Amino acid sequence: YFAGEGSPGIPSRFRPPWRGVRGARRAAGRRRVRAVQMAPGLLMGCCKCVAAVAVVPLAVIVSVLVETPAVVELPQPAAAAVSPGVPDAGEAADATVASGTDGAGAWASSAGATAPGSDEGPPRMGSGGMFDRIAFAYDSTNKWMSLGLDQYWRKTLVQDCMRLERGDRVLDLATGTADVSLLAGGALRRLGAGDGAAGAGGVLGVDPSSEMLRRGVVKAEHQGLEGVVRLVKGDAQDLSSVRGIDAQGTLAAPSAGVASGSIDKISMAFGIRNVPDRARALREMRRVLRNRPSSRVCILELALPDGKSLLSRVARGFITNVVPLIGRVATLGSGSDEYEYLEKSILKFPQPLDFAKSMAEEGLPVRSITSFAYGAVHLYAGAPLAASATAG
Structure with missing residues (x-):
């Protein structure tokens, strides 16, 4: 009866129960020992797996941070083929812009647009009303979507493209919360703007979104630039009327806008693709821009990368998949439609050479295109047509 477990002829049901219990305990003990022995190896394997998965996005981020921007110089039109363009309006036009008059001028779109100064009707995607809804998350979302590089791109626009000089009058279209306006205003202040001297220059920031502008006014006051930077509500397609705004979001009455030939430098960051009639906006830029060799038009805009490299494909995937997701998270779901629109x-938006051609057709030939983020961001450096033939 007490024969071993392997004894033939003794059914398992008649074996001593304690031998089975002891065996189970010994087996469990051996399993625990093996688990303890294997734990370091499993942990190391998991760490290697996580590290391998993390290496790809980290490598992409690092490569974008250390990327050397690609610059393409474009041929300029011959002077004989240049149209007369808009004449320089001289000091009289300067006085109009420098007077500080604030006016109206709503974001006029094409069909279905609301009347100037009217808040009736649903906001169009890409309109000021749309940006009013996402203004609370706009700055932080930009930083996440650009991996913190959006300010670097804007600084490049101001420092390398605009080439500000003392006395310059700057027009910043689609100013939003005034990031570019404040950068330009700070540069002009270092050149003497705001010190009360005549002809010291200044910045006029124009945007269709009241809430974005309100936040920009607060930022300007915080930086002490309210004497250099003025923000007004207006339409890039029609700058004949603008409308002032204060830190409480109160709009002033309509008054005269930007005079012809009164602006030295024009900037527009991440806004031209939201304009319903881009050609009309470009013509307005040409109208208000002085016809001088030092005049500049600097447009910073996103586009879908068309390169075949791995990083270009990653950038395309980021735009089509990550941008809408970040927008939904940053706005807690309230801005899903808006950020899906931005992705679309x-x-x-046209590819760089196509958009450069559009600028040239409206009298603003592009001298160079600087590409960032492996073709996802482009800086177009243009000049008035007549001046570009003589500028260096």
Whole structure:
């Protein structure tokens, strides 16, 4: 009866129960020992797996941070083929812009647009009303979507493209929360703007979104630049009327806008693709820009990368998949439609050479295109047509 477990002829049901219990305990003990022995190896394997998965996005981020921007110089039109353009309006026009008059001028779109100064009707995607809804998350979302590089791109626009000089009058279209306006205003202040001297220059920031502008006014006051930077509500397609705004979001009455030939430098960061009639906006830029060799038009805009490299494909995937996701998270779901629109607007925007051609057709030939983020961001450096033939 007490024969071993392997004894033939003794059914398992008649074996001593304690031998089975002891065996189970010994087996469990051996398993625990093996688990303890294997734990370091499993942990190391998991760490290697996580590290391998993390290496790809980290490598992409690092490569974007250390990327050397690609610059393409474009041929300029011959002077004989240049149209007369808009004449320089001289000091009289300067006085109009420098007077500080604030006016109206709503974000006029094409069909279905609301009347100037009217808040009736649903906001169009890409309009000031749309940006009013996402203004609370706009700055932080930009930083996440650009991996913190958006300010670097704007600084490049101001420092390398605009080439500000003392006395310059700057027009910053689609100013939003005034990031570019404040950078330009700070540069002009270092050149003497705001010190009360005549002809010291200044910045006029124009945007269709009241809430974005309100936040920009607060930032300007915080930086002590309210004497150099003025923010007004207006339409890039029609700058004949603008409308002032204060830190409480109160709009002033309509008054005269930007005079012809009164602006030295024009900037527009991440806004031209939201304009319903881009050609009309470009013509307005040409109208208000002085016809001088030092005049500049600097447009910073996103586009879908068309390169075949791995990083270009990653950038395309980031725009089409990550941008809408970040927008939804940053706005807690309230801005899903808006950020889906922004993604689609990037997909529809012309490729760099095509947009440069559009600028040239409206009298603003592009001298160079600087590409960042492996073709996802482009800086177009243009000049008035007549001046570009003589500028160096």
